[in-house]
Amino acid sequence: MKFAGLAARKVAAFGASAAVLAALTAGLVASPAQAATATKGGPKVSATAPKATPSKYEGSCPVKVNFSAKIKVSVKGKTELAYRWLHGDGSKGKVNVIKLKGKGTKTVTVKQSITFKEDVKGWEAVQVLGPKKYTSKKGYFSVSCEKPAEEPRGDDWRTHLDVTVSAHAWASPSSYVGPCTPGDKIDFVGLIKVDRPSWVKYRWVLNGDVVDYGKVKVYDARKVGFGISPRHSQRGWAQLEVFGPDNASSNRAYYKVWCKDPAPAPAPKVSVSGVSVSGKRLDMCADGRGPGVDFKATLTSTGPTTVKYYWVVNGVRDHNTLERTFTGSVDVLWGVGGTHNSNETKGTIELVVISPNDARSGVTSFSETCPAPASTPSATPSA
Numbered sequence: 001m002k003f004a005g006l007a008a009r010k011v012a013a014f015g016a017s018a019a020v021l022a023a024l025t026a027g028l029v030a031s032p033a034q035a036a037t038a039t040k041g042g043p044k045v046s047a048t049a050p051k052a053t054p055s056k057y058e059g060s061c062p063v064k065v066n067f068s069a070k071i072k073v074s075v076k077g078k079t080e081l082a083y084r085w086l087h088g089d090g091s092k093g094k095v096n097v098i099k100l101k102g103k104g105t106k107t108v109t110v111k112q113s114i115t116f117k118e119d120v121k122g123w124e125a126v127q128v129l130g131p132k133k134y135t136s137k138k139g140y141f142s143v144s145c146e147k148p149a150e151e152p153r154g155d156d157w158r159t160h161l162d163v164t165v166s167a168h169a170w171a172s173p174s175s176y177v178g179p180c181t182p183g184d185k186i187d188f189v190g191l192i193k194v195d196r197p198s199w200v201k202y203r204w205v206l207n208g209d210v211v212d213y214g215k216v217k218v219y220d221a222r223k224v225g226f227g228i229s230p231r232h233s234q235r236g237w238a239q240l241e242v243f244g245p246d247n248a249s250s251n252r253a254y255y256k257v258w259c260k261d262p263a264p265a266p267a268p269k270v271s272v273s274g275v276s277v278s279g280k281r282l283d284m285c286a287d288g289r290g291p292g293v294d295f296k297a298t299l300t301s302t303g304p305t306t307v308k309y310y311w312v313v314n315g316v317r318d319h320n321t322l323e324r325t326f327t328g329s330v331d332v333l334w335g336v337g338g339t340h341n342s343n344e345t346k347g348t349i350e351l352v353v354i355s356p357n358d359a360r361s362g363v364t365s366f367s368e369t370c371p372a373p374a375s376t377p378s379a380t381p382s383a
Contacts, residue, residue: 044073046071047071047083048069048136048137052067054212056141058213059201061145064209065116067124068111069139071110072108074106075104079131080098081097081098083127085112086127092127093112110126118145121143125138163194165192167193167202169238169250171186175255175258179259183229188225192221194218194219197219198218199215199216200215201214202216202240202243203240204239211226232259268305268327272300273300273361275364276295276297277368278296279293284337285370289340291368292338294334295364296332297361298330301327304326311334314349336349343370346365348365349366350362
């Protein structure tokens, strides 16, 4: 029975006699709907019903139908995900194994493609075999092949009553360079023209695969199209094919995509002004010291950043590394105490930036003195 199922599947995919194909189609249609099943206990596993693209195809054959489904599995360390495809004719695909690692829930998209040459209706499902058994719901699809137009013979030549159809296609833009993020990057546009109002059946072929199809009413001329969102660099072509009421094919619309990340923004650069005296504190003069001196310097950044810096007084670094987060310019302040047993405070000071780049203010010398004490008036002798 298994061999018979495999044989029937080959017949459906690659062409068969009318009798065998009819038997296959009957078996596919008659299969009852299957609910998703899973075993209890162990890791959590689930799978979506496979999605067919296209799911209901009408047009010329052969045609390739793509199937995809998503499997979710809880992972704790290294885990092997084993699965296979179940087919509507009763056959089963080979077992595939994907190795996962990490923690949490992982989502894996599994895909397969089948080429059909004749009419078929059926379903596909995904069966997970490990780390826990689970069978998805069925995803249904159908293929209805249009018979190719026969070559005219004798009196069968076209007449003025037959509809004439033409097609032209182009890519917009035909070339793309930039980040390949989600969203259409290349749009394909086709122009269908008829010599009288008609319903027109068409399909789009992208690099040899049917990716879109439809039926539209065309009164004189009408545009149809689709778009792609490449995730990697590529080049190729698209073609618009018309197969009813007349057969016509457009030119090939060529395109190319170069996925290129945008250049990173330059790192902010920091500069520092010279240090200047911003004030002095004379209250220290009353304690037998020189005046305290306050200083100011300006940090300037070309972009948002955190600046790390320190002060150097009389050639000795202050042990503190300071930080300021800003963009543009900001003033930073520092102060020193008065020199003991002196009426003068003097020395050198410098501001040094160490991040995000190195910068120095340069050494500034300073000297500040206490004001001279007020003289005491002498006593005047009385007469």
